[in-house]
Amino acid sequence: MAYPDGTVALRDVSLKIDDGEFVFIVGASGAGKTTLTKLLLCEERVSSGILEVNSFHLEKMRSFRIPYLRRTMGVVFQDFRLxxxxxxxxxxxxxxxxxxxxxxxxxxxxxxxxxxxxxxxxxxxxxxxxxxxxxxxxxxxxxxxxNPKLIIADEPTGSIDNDLRDGLMDMLLQANRSGKKTVIVVTHDTDLLYRYRKRTIQLHKGRLVSDQIGFEGYAIPANGGENA
Amino acid sequence: MKFFRSLGRHISQGFKSIHRNKVMTTVSIIILVSCMLILGTFYLVITNIEENFNSIDHLNIIEVRIRNTCTPEEVEKIGESLTAICRNSPIITEDPVYVSSEEHLKRFHELYNDQTWSAFFTGELNPLRASYQITFTNFSDITEVVSIVSKIEDIELDGGSKAISAGDISSCIDVYRNVMSIKRTLYTVGIALMVILILFSLFVIGNTIKLGITARKDEIMFMRYCGATKHFIRAPFIVEGIIIGLLSALIALGLEYLLYVYALSGIVRSSSVAITGGEIAISPFSAHLPILAAAFVIMGLFAGIIACAVSLKKYLKV
Incomplete structure (x- = not known):
């Protein structure tokens, strides 16, 4: 995915998240987490490739359909934004x-x-x-x-203490287990990743460098991910 | 049902936004009202002038006065000559009409029935002479009409001389031209002022909407994430623009009424007396109400919606 100024934010990323999964998306600053979130919310469009979310084909979707895609999602923000x-x-x-x-x-x-x-x-x-x-x-x-099918939590534990963090994670896990919601948590909070062993997708400089259950530290390749 | 629910919400949000930006909204309304008042005032002044000109058009008649010493045969002969001339002229529309001196006196009494001195002029003391009235199309053709009619011998045109003096005619035409010139100037100044004020009001309303967008930035962003459509997000701002426009139209209409009744009619009346030396008819405000109301509402809606649309396009990325 490339921005109009030529910056390539995500490259060669291929992944599938099934209905009812709980997934962490991690990566350092500039890894492409925010871009991936924007793509899922259809704030940005893929410059090439295919992206399907909740049965909506985002790469060719007309603009007037975007609100209907977003109605299938719920977003939890870092600072609540009440x-x-x-x-x-x-x-x-x-x-x-x-x-x-x-x-x-x-x-x-x-x-x-x-x-x-x-x-x-x-x-x-x-x-x-x-x-x-x-x-x-x-x-x-x-x-x-x-009643969204997909919940996206964007850095939900970024500015809260441990008790609040656990409380929020409990609610997300509950929604995933009981409510059969797909949950995507975008974070760089490694404590969270160690504590909750879930599928963890790791991005680095716009590339997918790891996709596994649990987290065992950042998998930054020796060449910085340029040819990963 | 869903449509009406959304409409209710948009209207409520529109009013809330107006309340939130009450200072800017007030400024927008003041400017738009000024714009409408200028339009309305110029319209009323020009319309009244035109209406009075229509009555001047009714005066597109010259009187060919006949000497008191003329015999009935001479009067008839003059009538025949005038009829022949009038029928050959493209600018004279009707045959001459004979008005006796008694008829003139009767009209005189009707016109000045409130003046005590008019009672002195009775049957035997009738200073008015019989005449032929010649009607022509345009007031500006008066010079030509006089020159055509003057070809007939043995008649007197106004004032006992052989012909109406050139000065009298040119002063009539001068009045006509002056008023037409005033009318043109009023049109030009009015339109120029109105265009400037409309542009200014578009700018101010646009800024009011921009402030509303800024104040609701977080709410708009969240609405987008919740799946609000473009129309749903934009509609309250459009409603705000419409409310500003309609409110301005209503206020302007009220002020225009007060202005017309208490100020404008007085000014027009006194200036008209100065121009024409006579009474002038001021049409009632109710006669202009439908046109003014329609013009103000259209103008208000135009300014509100256009300013809003431009502002939304510029500042609201949905």
Whole structure:
């Protein structure tokens, strides 16, 4: 995948992630993790090759179809990105409003999800009135509320302590196991990789250098990955 | 159903955005209202001038006055000569019409019935003379009409002389030309001012929308990730532009009414008296309301939607 300025961000990457898998995508800064995430969300288009996500062929997909692809995904951000001027209820309801769900369906679904994560009594609170863990749960529920097939967590543990990190990972694993969701966690947090032995796809300078269960350190080739 | 849900949300978001950027929205509305007021005022002034010119067109009549000493046979002979001339002229539309001195006196009393001095002029003291009225197409043809009619001997044209003085005619034409020149100037100045203000209002509304986009940057980004369509993201801004446009049209219409009723009519009336030396008809505001309302709404929608579209294209990458 090359940017208009000629920078090749991803090259010769061939991988398949099945439905219901839990996958870590790792790599140092500049490895191509962000580009891969953008490709999955169809923020960027592949310059050559094939990319299929949730039965959408992204390489030839028309622009007006992009929102419908994104409706099959839920995104969890590093810093939660809750709307400070919206209540917990409004934050969670927002993705459903965006796709035009009915008020009744929104009420039922949001109430159900908030109860599931123990935030039923905080529905009227604003994000600044919540603890870090509560904010994290709101962010997670917000990603789940439209029943996505794929959850993308972009550096989800980047700015949180260990307790919060474990809490979030538990929720993602639960969604993967019980909810049959495909989960892709993009991270450079090696502790996370050692702790949760899952399929780990390693990128380096835009190339796929390792794809295995578990993590045994960065597999940087001697030549820097130029001919990997 | 989904459409109406989305529409309700867009309208609510549009109003929220207006509330959020109330200072810029107010500035946008003020500029757009000024623009509309200029358009409306120039339209009303020009329309009133034109309407009064139409009544001047009704005065596209010259009177061929007949000496009191003329016998009925002489009067008839003059009538026949005038008819022959009028029928040969392309600029004279109708046959001459005879108006007796009694008829002139009757019209005089009708015109000045509120003046006590008019009562002195009665049947025996009637200073008015019988005349033939000659109607022609354009007021500007008056010189030619006078020169045609003057060929007839034994008549007097206005004032007892053989012909109307050149000065009288040219002063009439001068008034006509002056008013036409004022009208053209008003058109030019009005259109120029309006174009400048429309461009300025497009710029300000565009910036208001830009501020709205900036304020909602995170929300827009998240909406995209949630699967919001382009239209869904853009619609609240378009609604905001439409609200600004419609609100401006409404305010401008109200202000235009006040301006017309309390100020413009007074100014037009006094200046018209100065120009024509007589009363001038000011049409009621209600006569112009449909056109003004339509013009303001179209202008408001045009400015709101265009500015919004340009701003969205420039600043909102969906």
């Amino acid at each position: 709307f400070p001027n919206k209540t917990v209820y409004e934050n969670v309801a927002f993705p459903m409003q965006v796709i035009g769900e009915s008020g009744k369906r929104i009420r039922n679904t949001v109430t159900y999800f908030l109860d599931q994560v123990g935030l039923g009594d905080k529905a009227g609170s604003f994000p600044h009135q919540l603890s870090g863990g509560e904010q994290q749960r709101v962010a997670f529920v917000r990603a789940m509320v439209n």
